[in-house]
Amino acid sequence: MQTANLLPLVLVMTAVAYGLAYMRSRSVAEPLGGIRHLKSLPFYYAARAALWCSLPALAVLAAWVGFEGRVIQSLVVSSLPAHLAPDNAGEASLVLSQISNLSAGKLDAARVPAEIVGAAELLGQLRAQSQQFKSILVVLIAVLGATFAWTRVQPRINARENVERTLRWLFFSCAAVAILTTVGIVFSVIFETLRFFGRVPVTEFLFGSSWSPQTALRVDQVGSDGAFGMIPLFTGTLLISAIAMLVAVPTGLLSAVYLSEYASRPVRNVLKPMLEMLAGVPTVVYGFFAALTVAPFIRDLAEALGLQASSQSALAAGLVMGIMIIPFVSSLSDDVINAVPKSLRDGSLALGATQSETMQKVLFPAALPGIMGGILLAASRAIGETMIVVMAAGLAAHLTANPLNSVTTVTVQIVTLLTGDQEFDSAKTLAAFALGMMLFLVTLTFNMVALKIVRKYREQYE
Amino acid sequence: MNTTVTAGTAGVSERQTATAPQPAREDTAVREGVTVGMPFADDPKFRLRNVEVFYGVDRAIKNISLDIARNEVIAFIGPSGCGKSTFLRCLNRMNDSIDICRVKGSLQLDDLDLYDPKRDVVELRARVGMVFQKPNPFPKSIYDNVAYGPRIHGLANRKSDLDDIVENSLRKAGLWNEVKDRLDAVATGMSGGQQQRLCIARAIAVSPEVVLMDEPCSALDPIATARVEELIAELSESYTIVIVTHSMQQAARVSHRTAYFHLGHLVEVNQTDKVFTAPEHSLTESYITGRFG
Amino acid sequence: MNTTVTAGTAGVSERQTATAPQPAREDTAVREGVTVGMPFADDPKFRLRNVEVFYGVDRAIKNISLDIARNEVIAFIGPSGCGKSTFLRCLNRMNDSIDICRVKGSLQLDDLDLYDPKRDVVELRARVGMVFQKPNPFPKSIYDNVAYGPRIHGLANRKSDLDDIVENSLRKAGLWNEVKDRLDAVATGMSGGQQQRLCIARAIAVSPEVVLMDEPCSALDPIATARVEELIAELSESYTIVIVTHSMQQAARVSHRTAYFHLGHLVEVNQTDKVFTAPEHSLTESYITGRFG
Amino acid sequence: MSDQTPQAELIRQSLKKRYRKEKRFRLYGMLAIAVALGSLLILFTDIISKGYTGFIKTTITLEVPLDGELMYLQDPGDSEQLAMADFQAPILAALQQHFPEASSRQDQRELNRLVGSYAANQVRDLLKTQPALLGSTKTLEFLVHDTVSVYVKHADNPAYSIRLSEQQRRWVDQLVAEGAIQTSFNDVLFSRGASREPSNAGILGAIVGSLLTMVVTLVIAFPVGVAAAVYLEEFAPQNRLTDFIEVNINNLAAVPSIIFGLLGLAVFIGLFGMPRSVPVVGGLVLALMTLPTIIISSRAAIKSVPPSIREAAEGIGASRMQVVLHHLVPLAMPGMMTGSIIGMAQALGETAPLLLIGMVAFIVEVPDGFFSSATVLPVQIYLWASSAEQGFIELASAGIMILLAFMITMNALAIWLRKRLERRW
Amino acid sequence: RDTVNIVGSSTVYPFATVVAERFGRNTDFRTPKLESTGSGGGLKLFCAGIGTQHPDITNASRRMKKSEFDMCQSNGVKDITEVKIGSDGIVIANSKEADPMDLSLKQVFLALAKEVPDPNGGETLVPNPYQKWSDIDASLPAVEISVMGPPPTSGTRDAFVEIAMEGGCKQYDWIAAIKKQDKGRYKSICHSMREDGLFVEAGENDNLIVQRLAQDKDTLGIFGYSFLMENSSRIQATTINGVTPTPDTIADEDYPVARSLYFYIKNAHVGVVPGVQEYAEEFTSEGAWGDNGYLVDVGLIPNPRSTRMDVARKVRSLESMTGNEL
């Protein structure tokens, strides 16, 4: 039976197991005088039977499906005559693909060797057998599991405990996905990063003040020129994020204040989602907007003022990014300000404070930890944002604090290094992973510190 | 403690009582707009007539008329939900902040119409201070809490003036000795009773003429409650005080006059000792004898 | 209403009183672990010995020993923050859900150790029901609210059984006539008093042996309060009831015995009429005469 | 005012200034909102003004002589012949009826380039399905070549005429005047996959790809996120492990999306050997990316369920799990859904991580399953925006409008759900 | 797997997609799936091995490097057929509203290199001192040098550097002489673009450069010929050494900055994945890449006819590379 059919079958069996266990638990309860004399509700006996029926069967099914391909492959391959036998997994998968395309009529049988045609039959056979075994095994295990659970429908057994423990484990594993993701991220960048540091000294990378992967392409330049110093990238990231925050924090906060204090309910209900749309606009769109509308405008403006401005300025990218993250600040702050106990507001108003005074002197300080949380989130977004800077900020790694200059950011470098013309093992490709690793570490520290600060702050005021 | 009528309430007169003053035991129904006892006063601080308050379409206060005399302590008592807080909050327009709340009728403070659209609530609230049920100090230092009002109202020109105001207010609130060495400590770290007295200090720091108190002791333990009650007695010499309380004992201890509310009606207003010893209205009697509430 | 000791409390005896039973007026200090009056009973429902409760390092309950007799109504009174709720919540281990809360001492329900680690709190709570200060119906239909407990405990085999349980519980709670036509209406749409009676119906639907009530009337208006008190009197015939209240009148009206708490100590336990007419401990007297609280 | 205290005087004096401040503060708030909304407005007008022409298609109606001789086709049933036949010839002939003077090879080439390359296939498919039509003359409607389309749509802007010769422009003008060339709503955009010809390009493939990807994301991220949130809020003991999980989740919310792309590449494609460019992988990566958002908002939602409900249930003897499943989760559902929808909207607009897992692909066929190659909306927009043809630029803007429409729908859904499911207590 | 998988150069991508689309439409094979990964990225995937999880064909805007070929070999990708499909001109252009420019390769080098020979004479290098075009040559306009070009990660950039920059650079004999002694140093002199902001790396989006040129008439941009063709209403090409880029001048190699485009077939996949060879044959049919083929419409500059016939024959016979030709 196909896996696609087996799954529904297991589901049906699970349902049957559930139903049978349910009925059995009721009939067990009958002579005792009702289900109140069971240790658990019939539902839990039934749910336990369902779990016993499905979980082991599904686990076996998953394992089988995971390995059957490889096993069949090696069987088929070993049946091939020596001169056709593939020497590696790649060739083997080719042969298999050829065989299956052949049987599907997508390839011309005349153009493939006869042995392959023979192998195609073997493959078919093996697949059929595997299906058979798989079906039998899975059904058997499901039945065994269900039977076991069936025998355990006894009034003294606490099925609820069992079911709840299983669920709790399930919930825990879901929470653990966050850890797995982190491990996955580290895993996916660590090897390349280490290889990178095999070529470029760590100190060089961490403290070098010049970033220029183009020159570093040439073997002789690596290291000698400090071409892999990440300082300018991080200062660039900081500069752009700082500009973005300068835009987003005041605008967002004032918007939040207006929304929570002055706007009437209906107005707020309309305005808030509209502001939130700013965060939903795809970043590609912002990128075009920054590069084509804002950057030239800033340049012209700067020139009119007699200033030198690059056509790709940090300012343009920062401004637009700032607009994008306004809702992070405004929505979260609005929520937090609303969550400040009404008693504090009343207290201030009753003293004759105006709304703005109440806001500035009481609500705002009280909401600060929460607002900080929103701002931190916005800052993280700004640091991690890619598309806008790719289009609007440029690639030149200048170590500068002048917002009219062009700078580049970590994320831009990662994207360009990874999606551009990569070479095998060149330090430049590996550098992308090292940058990714750094960025990850930086946000991690950032968050840990932030959590500490926010917690401390909170304790002080609660 | 102080249950005799002081000078401040000398003017309280009995101009309108629609029911016969003597035994009205059978009168268990309330008639709208009719209050037994002595609801009115000559030259009152507050002159409130035909006040009605609506939450949306619900009428929470039903045609209440009442005068509050200068420098008297008046207690509002009554079972839960009868409208005590609502009525109290009309007096400094704290109800403004509730969207669905509408106030009708004539409410005057010293001849000024409270609900005049041109009326300035900021100024009004500076004159009519308020203390709430749950102590609500700002999460700032003790000093800043008390200095908050004077600062926003610009009452002190110099730092030393401000220091004086803070010290005086804390002294009046009987808190000075306890906190004088830690004025910079965060106020939320104090005990509940201290917090409540701080809130009182904060309210009197702007020298209001009236102080409204909505169950100021109900979150406090007995010792703290006693301190706050003492304080109220002292303050009554310089301020008009309106206090809502759940505890009849407390009303008896601190107030000159007591007003009994019932389901949005003002049933009876009288000298406090009169209310507790010889209530005129049968509902009042049921309440104070503990037949309900 | 019912202030005489009923059969249920007949067994209450005075085995241990460390203070002289007669006028202890000077005894304003409390000695830890010492309770005047009659804290113990023969064959009690709850046998509580040397109970201490800690919130983190704060000791909220200080070495309290008490017996609660079968089918008695016992009221816990005392000023705010004295530990009434904390002590009450030990009796069905509701404190478990507060992380920092630790309970020490021996607590037994019918010879079963409540805090035995192997004890199943679910079963315990089915035997010891609870009603809270603020009515807290689930945002479901009235029927589902009452049926919830019987459902999760598997008390009904058939829909009709369940219907019966729901009807009976609502009848006992005196709510049946008011809601029988709208069992499908959402419970949160009812008035406060109805909600609280619904919560009582919900608690008794699982046929508990004990019902704990933490200030069940403090959010209700006088009429609703009266209904709930009636209900308590009726329920006392079949259940052991422990009620925390702020209102001494209420304690006097509904309970057989009254326990006075003070700052974590159990100061005095006695027949209710005794407590209110001739308190043994000076603190109790101060409290009931309204000198504080 | 009989008894005015000096304080009252002071207060009155300060009032004017304070009210001015109040006004100013309020004004700043309004300004801030205006700035934010203004930016939104500018963005939208910019996009709409550039993209509305993407929703217009240009067609030409011709009397096509389905002459077998012309096409070298005797029997439409013979696949050999069908493969060799020249289906462009009858279209050319039909055009020549309009312009008999165009007879040189150069003229013929220019004429041929007035219609899109799909025209010949259209004729072939017609004959294949209805062989009987061979020999008759049929009125057919074709999409014009994309240069013509751009020219017709922007008749007033000479910048768009550059790819047409002088002579072609004359012809097109004439055909427009005769009514043979017409514009109408671009249904092609919504019914086809990608194409290299702007006039034949559709966004359906990308829409379906996005939907498939989003389904995977939702099916994974929502249950896992909710379960994780429930665990952390309700069951997790306070220890280092849960602290670590907590920090991790906050951190993952801040990790740049491109790094999730690296993760997908290394783990799903590299380690698990999943194919490139498929919605499953895209969905998994985006699910991991949205997970923190969902967990964080779900936790907030669970926290906001009044503790009295939990107490009530526990007081009756419900177990922790029963409290969670019977009460907390249903009551927190609106908040959880809002968070998820917002997370999903973000995932819907995400490009960077998908660049790394091969979803930047040219895929003509509309994907038909979770394991068939696909792109998604933002990637399609990105691809169009970086193509040389003028026709693609307006399609990119049209694509952005469609994406925004999806986004707005999802946000509206979030608000509606919140309104709908919200319960008050 | 029954669909041809193609990866590789973003420059070849527009041409390959046209072929793929037609191929899918006119045959019974499924339309190949094309990913734009950049030449290097494509070769990396291509050379990772044989098997259905690896692509069948990769496009490249430069020739496969020896190191890449070796990598392929070591991963078991033994038989590879190289298909040279035509050329792409790299143009320097500016807005039509500005005056057209004419530059020599040497001027391009002087304007864009990181270090240039000392203008005061001598065989020393100084950091690029030129700020205005007129600093380089008085005949050029007296405006700021401002050039936007592709990032170092793109094949276009590689080609530009190798052809235009190096072409100008080696006109200095003493620099050309360095090549013999120290190839690395020679390359670093000739291939380094200036980083002081006058040359702007614009990311891999040529449309963005085109639109920026239209807005800013003093800026020059570097990109592929097809973008010039598509936007000739707004921008105009700079003539290099006096030659205007047109299909003819590029095909004749009169225009100096042009490069060849390729794709590579993994022969092991032919006959396994249906359509691999057929696709390559469609690409190399006269109707596609011929002088009047449809690829010309999208900007491909065809190879001379003789080259085309030669390559087409290799495709039909699947002639493998030996590695020596690189």
Ligand SMILES: Nc1ncnc2c1ncn2[C@@H]1O[C@H](COP(=O)(O)OP(=O)(O)OP(=O)(O)O)[C@@H](O)[C@H]1O
């Ligand atoms: N914000 C509000 N919106 C709607 N109705 C309200 C609001 N505040 C109070 N009410 C209603 O108005 C009535 C009076 O309430 P109020 O708070 O004034 O009573 P109270 O006498 O102060 O009671 P308590 O002793 O419980 O404080 C009640 O029925 C209450 O439900």
Ligand SMILES: Nc1ncnc2c1ncn2[C@@H]1O[C@H](COP(=O)(O)OP(=O)(O)OP(=O)(O)O)[C@@H](O)[C@H]1O
């Ligand atoms: N969750 C908690 N965490 C820490 N301390 C607590 C907690 N709950 C109560 N306490 C403290 O324990 C003490 C007893 O509180 P409890 O709520 O039992 O008093 P109470 O007698 O019920 O008061 P009230 O009449 O106000 O309900 C108080 O000092 C209180 O501050």
Ligand SMILES: [Mg+2]
């Ligand atoms: Mg109140």
Ligand SMILES: [Mg+2]
């Ligand atoms: Mg309590």
Ligand SMILES: O=P([O-])([O-])[O-]
């Ligand atoms: O994608 P490229 O052609 O620039 O390698």
